[in-house]
Amino acid sequence: MDNNKCGLIVALDLPSLDGARDFLDRLDKATKYVKVGPRLYALGGVAFAKEIIDRGYELFLDLKLHDIPNTVASAVEPLSELGLWALTIHTSGGYEMMARSVAMRDKTGSRMKLLGITVLTSLGGELWSDVHPGCDMQQALVGRAETAQRAGLDGIVCSPLDLELLKGRAEKLLRVVPGIRAKKVSTEDQTRVATAKDAAEAGASYIVVGRPILEAADPIAAAKDILKTLGEVSH
Numbered sequence: 001m002d003n004n005k006c007g008l009i010v011a012l013d014l015p016s017l018d019g020a021r022d023f024l025d026r027l028d029k030a031t032k033y034v035k036v037g038p039r040l041y042a043l044g045g046v047a048f049a050k051e052i053i054d055r056g057y058e059l060f061l062d063l064k065l066h067d068i069p070n071t072v073a074s075a076v077e078p079l080s081e082l083g084l085w086a087l088t089i090h091t092s093g094g095y096e097m098m099a100r101s102v103a104m105r106d107k108t109g110s111r112m113k114l115l116g117i118t119v120l121t122s123l124g125g126e127l128w129s130d131v132h133p134g135c136d137m138q139q140a141l142v143g144r145a146e147t148a149q150r151a152g153l154d155g156i157v158c159s160p161l162d163l164e165l166l167k168g169r170a171e172k173l174l175r176v177v178p179g180i181r182a183k184k185v186s187t188e189d190q191t192r193v194a195t196a197k198d199a200a201e202a203g204a205s206y207i208v209v210g211r212p213i214l215e216a217a218d219p220i221a222a223a224k225d226i227l228k229t230l231g232e233v234s235h
């Protein structure tokens with residue numbers, strides 16, 4: 001990817017493996033970054049991950065691992081050997097969990113990026129305070145991002161609305177940004193959203209887009225429209 005441009009990662013949140021295969025055929029690497037989450041991984045596992053990589057895509061496996069350090073690091077070991085572009089773990093698992101995952105990835109010699117989920121883009125307002133009473137979201141976000149950098153992660157996943165706050169902080173980390181919505185459309189289960197253009201201008205390294213592409217009347221045209229928008233923004 002051009003270092004000055006924001007990349008597009010398409011979230012393959014489709015109901016079936018064949019649906020995902022069909023979509024990848026039609027996408028024809030207009031963007032080479034695609035994301036698989038728990039559903040497709042549950043359906044297709046390692047074999048399907050390898051199939052996507054063999055098709056020439058850069059695969060982002062978004063499993064959001066969150067457990068004690070030994071358990072997460074021991075899962076990172078075999079996942080490092082798949083040829084993934086990136087894997088997610090949760091920053092809220094703490095420094096030790098992240099640092100041991102990085103050490104395990106490095107031990108395998110893998111170049112897979114480890115990305116830390118900071119605060120989910122769906123968690124805003126009361127949804128946040130219900131489960132983090134008395135805790136300021138912005139302080140948590142900065143603490144998690146800075147701990148991720150200290151632990152050696154390659155990037156963080158955050159909301160487009162967090163990018164401004166993170167300016168000048170945890171600067172070595174990639175910003176991978178879901179929660180992308182056009183203006184005046186339903187945000188569905190996302191609460192902390194912005195447009196692709198606003199996210200790119202605010203410093204996203206990559207944006208992650210699922211339903212706005214997958215549920216568009218012409219998904220490939222929707223992906224290409226977003227790529228065109230991103231191509232017009234430098235940061």
Ligand SMILES: O=c1ccn([C@@H]2O[C@H](COP(=O)(O)O)[C@@H](O)[C@H]2O)c(=O)[nH]1
Nearest residue numbers: 011119120121178179208209210211212
């Ligand atoms: O904080 C997070 C972390 C990950 N995601 C994932 O990104 C996509 C977004 O899908 P949309 O359909 O564009 O809302 C989805 O796969 C999530 O699991 C996120 O949304 N927020």
